[in-house]
Amino acid sequence: MLVRLTDAWTELLDRRAGNADTGAYPAPVRSLLGEMAAAAVLMQSNIKFNGALVLQVFGDGPVKLAVAEVQSDLGLRATATVKAPVDDAARLSQMLNMAGGGRCAITLDPKDRLPGQQPYQGVVPLEDAQGRKLERLSDVLQHYMLQSEQLDTVLVLAADDKVAAGLLIQRMPLKGEGNLGGALSHRENEDQIGRNEDYNRIAHLASSLTQEELLALDADTILHRLFWEERLLRFEPLEGAGGPRFACRCSRERVGRMLQNLGAAEAEDILAERGSIDVACEFCGKHYPFDAVDAVRLFTAPETQPPVSSKVQ
Numbered sequence: 001m002l003v004r005l006t007d008a009w010t011e012l013l014d015r016r017a018g019n020a021d022t023g024a025y026p027a028p029v030r031s032l033l034g035e036m037a038a039a040a041v042l043m044q045s046n047i048k049f050n051g052a053l054v055l056q057v058f059g060d061g062p063v064k065l066a067v068a069e070v071q072s073d074l075g076l077r078a079t080a081t082v083k084a085p086v087d088d089a090a091r092l093s094q095m096l097n098m099a100g101g102g103r104c105a106i107t108l109d110p111k112d113r114l115p116g117q118q119p120y121q122g123v124v125p126l127e128d129a130q131g132r133k134l135e136r137l138s139d140v141l142q143h144y145m146l147q148s149e150q151l152d153t154v155l156v157l158a159a160d161d162k163v164a165a166g167l168l169i170q171r172m173p174l175k176g177e178g179n180l181g182g183a184l185s186h187r188e189n190e191d192q193i194g195r196n197e198d199y200n201r202i203a204h205l206a207s208s209l210t211q212e213e214l215l216a217l218d219a220d221t222i223l224h225r226l227f228w229e230e231r232l233l234r235f236e237p238l239e240g241a242g243g244p245r246f247a248c249r250c251s252r253e254r255v256g257r258m259l260q261n262l263g264a265a266e267a268e269d270i271l272a273e274r275g276s277i278d279v280a281c282e283f284c285g286k287h288y289p290f291d292a293v294d295a296v297r298l299f300t301a302p303e304t305q306p307p308v309s310s311k312v313q
């Protein structure tokens with residue numbers, strides 16, 4: 001599976017650059033977030049999960065958190081919290097894993113969650129089995145797939161200011177449709193690790209793809225260059241409204257619920273200090289202002305509020 005984000009990726013970057021509070025991402029954060037967005041689209045397309053697939057990297061270092069979220073319709077958004085300057089040459093460990101506290105989490109949050117139902121989550125450290133720090137997100141995710149899903153995987157990921165792209169090659173699970181979420185027998189898959197000759201050959205070819213090639217070449221050229229001796233069945237690409245695109249899920253209601261969780265006292269403090277509460281969505285930059293009247297409405301139970309008609313008069 002191959003993904004090539006262009007408009008969705010530049011929109012994401014432009015929105016961040018246009019945010020007066022944060023400014024543009026430092027270059028290494030841009031690359032990481034682009035690779036995360038591409039990887040999250042690949043994983044969501046691969047498992048066709050009915051809900052949100054959320055890929056997170058968090059830890060210790062100047063970058064507190066990076067998140068990419070892809071819905072089942074491939075609407076995507078991503079953001080990173082940068083709390084200290086990031087060197088232009090910073091690697092993954094220097095951004096997020098200085099003292100070994102860095103983690104990568106994949107969460108599957110069902111669209112229609114039943115009461116009490118928890119989202120599925122898998123977490124791995126940003127290091128290999130020998131405890132060495134990993135510097136490529138692709139290595140972290142390959143390790144994740146092997147460790148938690150018992151599936152051999154090759155991922156090539158790359159991002160610059162125009163394109164965020166990824167190639168995913170994964171051995172098909174022996175049973176079951178998907179592979180994330182532990183829906184199948186791990187032992188049977190484990191027995192197959194490294195043993196499938198077709199997979200090994202194709203994985204070897206895929207690993208030879210460089211990040212430069214992945215960014216510069218279109219899908220057909222890449223497929224031909226890597227797999228010209230293989231029999232290829234090319235699926236129709238998902239583009240436009242049916243393909244990956246920037247889509248934020250923020251709303252005034254969600255921001256209101258967030259403020260309610262913050263509590264009335266905290267909200268009143270902010271109101272006393274600034275006169276209004278302005279919440280900006282960290283994904284898309286949209287502003288949601290709440291004044292004192294809005295705040296009263298938020299913290300008053302619905303049954304004690306006057307009917308809407310009386311407010312209008």
Ligand SMILES: [Zn+2]
Binds near residue numbers: 248
């Ligand atoms: Zn938003």
